[in-house]
Amino acid sequence: MINNKILIDNHSKVWKSLTIDRQRLDKYLAYNASRAGATILVGSEATDGDMIDGKINKLFVKTDKKILIIEPKVIVAADGTFSTIAKLQNRPKLNKLDIGMTVSYEMTNVNLKYTDRIQMFFDDICRFGYGYIIPKSKDSANVGIGMIGVEKHPWKHLQYLLDTHPIVNPQIKYSGVIEIKKGETPILGQKLKLVKGNVLYVGDAAAQNLSHVGEGAIPSHICGRIAGQVVAEHINKDMSLNEYSVRISETIGMLFNECEQIRDLVFNIWTSDLHLEFKNLLSGLLISEVIPPHEKELLYSLEGLPPKEIINVVSKYLIKTKRNKLISVKII
Numbered sequence: 001m002i003n004n005k006i007l008i009d010n011h012s013k014v015w016k017s018l019t020i021d022r023q024r025l026d027k028y029l030a031y032n033a034s035r036a037g038a039t040i041l042v043g044s045e046a047t048d049g050d051m052i053d054g055k056i057n058k059l060f061v062k063t064d065k066k067i068l069i070i071e072p073k074v075i076v077a078a079d080g081t082f083s084t085i086a087k088l089q090n091r092p093k094l095n096k097l098d099i100g101m102t103v104s105y106e107m108t109n110v111n112l113k114y115t116d117r118i119q120m121f122f123d124d125i126c127r128f129g130y131g132y133i134i135p136k137s138k139d140s141a142n143v144g145i146g147m148i149g150v151e152k153h154p155w156k157h158l159q160y161l162l163d164t165h166p167i168v169n170p171q172i173k174y175s176g177v178i179e180i181k182k183g184e185t186p187i188l189g190q191k192l193k194l195v196k197g198n199v200l201y202v203g204d205a206a207a208q209n210l211s212h213v214g215e216g217a218i219p220s221h222i223c224g225r226i227a228g229q230v231v232a233e234h235i236n237k238d239m240s241l242n243e244y245s246v247r248i249s250e251t252i253g254m255l256f257n258e259c260e261q262i263r264d265l266v267f268n269i270w271t272s273d274l275h276l277e278f279k280n281l282l283s284g285l286l287i288s289e290v291i292p293p294h295e296k297e298l299l300y301s302l303e304g305l306p307p308k309e310i311i312n313v314v315s316k317y318l319i320k321t322k323r324n325k326l327i328s329v330k331i332i
């Protein structure tokens, strides 16, 4: 929903979604890893390490009982946005504009307008990001907001969204919060080194997400699988670890590139001095993948047009690109 006026309904395949319970999924993966022979150190933390010639040759891991010293052949650093392993390897800190801060509530007893689709909001309340409602069942949902370039988690914005947003508020008015979630997602695109010494970076530690929306759940799994395969071939067949970067760029890397182009243009728009309502319009059309970033002329031609005319132009573009059966735009 853009500026609380323009509704985009996107049924493209790539927007098909599945809502998962992260804790249960992680446990399921841990079961499988353990059955496959992995040793899992629950609740442990890599705290420090020694480096020789760019390789981490000793890793200090704090467990509930003692500090373990591990001499790793290879490390797969999947330790999140503020990766300890990256700090050990002296990777520069991420810029605050490269980090999306997200806060959300899992809410019950919601009165959802749509139980079978995600709602995203691009408007004055959700500027520099977007608000969202992700249904978890017919009467429960994650309701949140993600923003870039903010100093702290946008709890105030979320409260404002819940209390005052004309479309969100009626849906959550009588609901209760059953879980609070917050975090940071790196959304800088493919700018971080994936292989350094004997370390492969995966997931948020490598900013492997769809950077225009900050979605990293599926990309992290895909990249983690590729990293695992490369490590196995490195150990068993002496394959170079750099093969990891190659395989990523030949596969999901292409999707990352497309997302990065959207992200870069949205970022330019958000940091420009365009009128706020127009910024919301452009970022909404770009992020929801109605108009691609190479159609800049078309995008900027929408400035100052009344909503009805915007719908006309965008609808014509959808027909021209043969996507009018999958995506619709209308005024509400």
Ligand SMILES: Cc1cc2nc3c(=O)[nH]c(=O)nc-3n(C[C@H](O)[C@H](O)[C@H](O)COP(=O)(O)OP(=O)(O)OC[C@H]3O[C@@H](n4cnc5c(N)ncnc54)[C@H](O)[C@@H]3O)c2cc1C
Pocket: 044, 045, 046, 047, 078, 079, 080, 081, 083, 084, 085, 102, 103, 104, 181, 182, 183, 184, 185, 202, 203, 204, 205, 209, 214, 215, 216, 217, 218, 220
């Ligand atoms: C509120 C919120 C909502 C989101 N919603 C979505 C969504 O709807 N869809 C989507 O696709 N993405 C979403 N994302 C992004 C998604 O969660 C991440 O991209 C994804 O979780 C990345 O997975 P990861 O395993 O790389 O990192 P993480 O999930 O951050 O996992 C890193 C793990 O490393 C552990 N760790 C960290 N440091 C150490 C250390 N020193 N030693 C040992 N272990 C360590 C942490 O405890 C953690 O378990 C959301 C993010 C947030 C914050």
